[in-house]
Amino acid sequence: DTEVTQTPKHLVMGMTNKKSLKCEQHMGHRAMYWYKQKAKKPPELMFVYSYEKLSINESVPSRFSPECPNSSLLNLHLHALQPEDSALYLCASSQGQGGHTEAFFGQGTRLTVV
C-alpha cells in the first residue's frame, strides 16, 4: 500500500463552521505534512509532523489547527476560515523527515469557503 488517503475530496463550508480534514497512510512513514495549494501555484508548506510531534509550523494562522492522533493519521481542524482560504489542501508523508526520503502525496481536499 503506497497510498496517502485524504477525506473528504471536496468540502464547502461557511465562515462560522468548524470542519476537519483527514489524512491516513499505512506505509509506516513517520513524517507527515500539510500543504496548501492555490490554483496555478505550487504547494506551500503549512505543517510538518515528525514522530507524531509538530516539528514545523510555517506561521500558519491559528484558524488552522493540526493534530496527529497516531503515526498513521493526520488531521487539520478548520474554524472561522476566510474565503481566501479556499484552496486544494494536500497531505503528504515520508519515511522520515530527512531530505533523502520520498514524499508521497494524497489526492487532496478541495476546500471552498463561502
Added chain:
Amino acid sequence: KNQVEQSPQSLIILEGKNCTLQCNYTVSPFSNLRWYKQDTGRGPVSLTIMTFSENTKSNGRYTATLDADTKQSSLHITASQLSDSASYICVVNGELARGNMLTFGGGTRLMVKP
C-alpha cells in the same frame, strides 16, 4: 534564497510529439531533485527522483536529466499522449537541519492536443 524556476510556464503540443521541460534551481545544499506530475485538482505523483551523482533517469516515456554543476534539470516526454496533459512540477530538496525542506518550482502546464 532557495529558488526553483521552471520553463516554459505552459506548453501545447500535438499528440505523439516529444517535448522537454526545464528546471533551474539555486537550492543549496542540494540533496535531490524530483519531478512530479499533477493533474488538475489532484495530488502530485512522483515521476523521478535524482540525487547528486545521477545524470539521467528514465521512467517509461519520461526521461529526466540532472546537471549538478549548472544546477539544471530537464524532463523529456517522448511520444506524448493525451493523458500527459497535466502540470509538471520540479521539486528540489535541500538538506537542512530542519529536515525535509522541499522547494517547489512554479510548474509547467502541458496540454497535449489530438
